[in-house]
Amino acid sequence: MKPTVHDIAKSAGVSLATVDRVLNGRPGVRGVTRARVEEAIASLGYVRDLAAANLAKGRTYSFVFILPENDNSFMIGLHEEVRGAVARSSAERTRIRIVDVPPFDAKALVAALENVLAEKPAGVAFVAIDAPGVREAAMRLREAGIPMVTLVSDLPDSSRDHYAGIDNIAAGRTAGSLMGRFLSGREATVAVLAGSMLVRDHRERLEGFSAVIGDHYSNIVILPVLEGRDDPVLAESMVADTLSRHPDIAGIYSLGAGNRGLIRAIQKADIVKRPVVIAHELTNSTRSALVGGVIDAVLNQDAGHEVRSAIRVLTAKADGLPVIAAQERIRIDIFLKDNLP
Amino acid sequence: MKPTVHDIAKSAGVSLATVDRVLNGRPGVRGVTRARVEEAIASLGYVRDLAAANLAKGRTYSFVFILPENDNSFMIGLHEEVRGAVARSSAERTRIRIVDVPPFDAKALVAALENVLAEKPAGVAFVAIDAPGVREAAMRLREAGIPMVTLVSDLPDSSRDHYAGIDNIAAGRTAGSLMGRFLSGREATVAVLAGSMLVRDHRERLEGFSAVIGDHYSNIVILPVLEGRDDPVLAESMVADTLSRHPDIAGIYSLGAGNRGLIRAIQKADIVKRPVVIAHELTNSTRSALVGGVIDAVLNQDAGHEVRSAIRVLTAKADGLPVIAAQERIRIDIFLKDNLP
DNA sequence: GAAATTCTGATTTACGTACCTCAAAAATTG
DNA sequence: CAATTTTTGAGGTACGTAAATCAGAATTTC
Structure with missing residues (x-):
């Protein structure tokens, strides 16, 4: 049976009130007595019943x-x-x-x-x-x-x-590794779509992504970051514009929100080969894009x-x-x- | 303030005992009275305090x-x-x-x-x-x-x-997709190391893996499954043997345990290009193999x-x-x- | 050694629920 | 309408802890 405050009182030869004083750090207990009570607590393996305590409180x-x-x-x-x-x-x-x-x-x-x-x-x-x-x-x-x-x-x-x-630098590194692996070795141009570089999360993700690409995937060139303000409409036009100007884009890393615009832009784009797309956050739109093959991987925080x-x-x-x-x-x-x- | 049984009794105009009978499904309550109590419970939004209930019990x-x-x-x-x-x-x-x-x-x-x-x-x-x-x-x-x-x-x-x-078929499919992507398009031979085909988990993982490879990555050939009985020693010798006989192996999927043996075999093997290795379960050995670049991805259940x-x-x-x-x-x-x- | 101070014990109430008993009231049956 | 059965009320105890009071004991101070 689990020991209770009563057992401690008995075992330490003190009263319930003294045990209570020790347990709750109240004043009015001599050092020796306190030690005796603590000794009893330890030897009996007493653990306060939190449910009962909260109920009482x-x-x-x-x-x-x-x-x-x-x-x-x-x-x-x-x-x-x-x-x-x-x-x-x-x-x-x-x-x-x-x-x-x-x-x-x-x-x-x-x-x-x-x-x-x-x-x-x-x-x-x-x-x-x-x-x-x-x-x-x-x-x-x-x-x-x-x-x-x-x-x-x-x-x-x-x-x-x-x-x-999550650790956003690690998230960016993970995206970088996946992008590097998925593009395996070929010369490639990759676009990055962010919300805003003023937001710490986005800066950190970009930092991690760039570091991995720079260190391990010298075949990949990262275009200047597109700041879409997490706005689907703006994101769509920016991505569409970039895709038309760089028809050779092999990958897109979307590290912020507004992925609906990104997805629309890719679906509408007049391109031969779909780019590898890695995005953040599993939502209805990224989920269906993943299932439909428009997005290749989604990094998510639950x-x-x-x-x-x-x-x-x-x-x-x-x-x-x-x-x-x-x-x-x-x-x-x-x-x-x-x-x- | 959160309503208690007392509030319900008052609100329904019955005694505590009757509320208790209703709440705990005890007999001896007329239908109309029961309804009145349930009505009070609903309208007051009463929820039983589980901590107190468990304490009492x-x-x-x-x-x-x-x-x-x-x-x-x-x-x-x-x-x-x-x-x-x-x-x-x-x-x-x-x-x-x-x-x-x-x-x-x-x-x-x-x-x-x-x-x-x-x-x-x-x-x-x-x-x-x-x-x-x-x-x-x-x-x-x-x-x-x-x-x-x-x-x-x-x-x-x-x-x-x-x-x-976890859903082991989905896990196998995930491994298959990763393998397919990591090997991106080249003709490749892949080995599968399992514990035993008698174990359901392993069968299901293989099933998922094979399905994805068969459906989407026709460039990949899967060798007959190696059954290593989750034994590092046996696994090592089987993998070493396979690597020496198929020096062109581009990937290994280890869907069971015994990864220490797998890792040793790869490290010792006399091969030009490391195969892509995907394994299950994050342990000390798979973790350090992942960091060391011997394993490329680990699927894990927490x-x-x-x-x-x-x-x-x-x-x-x-x-x-x-x-x-x-x-x-x-x-x-x-x-x-x-x-x- | 008396007075003041500090400790300690005994006891009580409370928290919200479960479960029990006993008596009284109400409903049902003959 | 009386007898019986069913339903309800009132009240208590318990769970393990918190927190309080008050009296008595031990210790310290002068």
Whole structure:
């Protein structure tokens, strides 16, 4: 039978109240007594029953998720996942509130963080923007003792407790390797379509991609990056234009959103041989393009996993518990049409 | 504030006892009264506090994991993950017992299942062997109302509640696609190294691999399958032999275990151009071969995820709760050296 | 050695649910 | 309408922990 506080009290020869004082770090216990209790805890292998403890505390964790109200499929999917978690939250002693902020707007994010600070939740998750103001706001949350997790986009060297997202440099390298292998040896020109080089994720993906191509695939020439602002219409025209001017393009790496435009441009283009296309994020459009043979590989981060992981980590931090590192590592998924979920 | 049973009793104008009878399906409630209580439950949005309920029931879930005492890295890793879960289990009101059985031995598995049946645990997870006796034993467990999850290897068309593992046909197809792409168009001979064609997983992987190669890569010829019994020593000699007899081999698909032998054979072989190698399961040896360039891609199933998923599903089934399907789907991970965890 | 201070014990209530008993009320049956 | 059965109410105890009060004991201080 699992030992309880009563067993510890008996074993240590003290009262329940003293055990409670030791367990919860309350004052009023002599060093020797505290040691005796701790000894009993260790020897009996006592572990606090968290469910009972939370029940007694009447505790409900209130978490805030700050999400950009972006209209690309990935962010919409992320919203969806958080809403799913909200729906389940009542069964899990958690209360999750979603705060929407305008995308790519550091000031708005800082304001949202300040608001959150005022309401003192048990934890905050947010899609970071890499700006000094945001870092400072994060520092203030940290000082207030509020656990913080960055979601999808990180805030490196900051006071966040955890990052629930992928390593974007590694993702870019993976794309580079796949592109190199798929083009195997032939002289080739490759185009890169990004959202904006101002966004850290996109910069990092390009960095990884370029590094691998430069180091291992000298047969490949990368054209200047196209910045499509994650906008399908703009992306379509830019890709169409590039394809008409470089009919020899053998590969396209789309490292941002707006893939609907990319797909349309390729389908409409008057080209002999389809280029190898590698894109990010598994959405309805990239999925059907993958199945239809327009896209060759999709790199993906599992938004559902990211959201659930963020909640698990925040809960653990709020309880001062350890996390299972392997469970919280967000994979860079590679999807071919054969291993689609 | 979250509504409790008391709120429901008040709202429905009945006593706590009646609410309890309705909630737990106990007899002695008139239809109209039952309806009134259910109405109150729905309108207040009551959800039973599972933590409190389990506390009151004094419930601890006891699960049994039946694992083959195989000595390949994957199975050792699986054992490890289950032991990790055992270590955490005291904090989660679960008690997990591991039962070891000889590998590839249907009779031993059946005996183990019978033993388990006798002790009536709250759930069972086992690495299935596709044999009629096993299916019948599973049926008896089902009739006893014991939730069942197959782990890593499935028992299709059986009475299991859930399969925590990958789709091996899809995995084979994925390997086939990668092989086809990596060899891009050239005439090529490819060898396949399996453990045993008697094992369902291996048959399915080969089936998927062959199908893709046959349908899309007519330039590739697949040599007769080498059955290395998942034994590094045997695998090494078989691969070495094949490499010396077919110096033109352009690719090797290793769909079973025993990759240490494969790697050694390739490293020692006197060949001009390294073949493209695709293997299964990320272990220490496949990982370093991937980094070292001996293996080009590793398909992996995350054993930790499988174990945690099995436990979540068993717990949910024991409570009669729904599972989050997306969370319990085991991915076919593709690892290149660039996206290694 | 008395007074003040610090520790410790005993006991109680609470959290939300499960499960039990016993009595009272209501409905059904003859 | 009486007897019987079914339904309902009231109340309690338990699960393991948190948190509080208050009295008594031990220790320290003067």
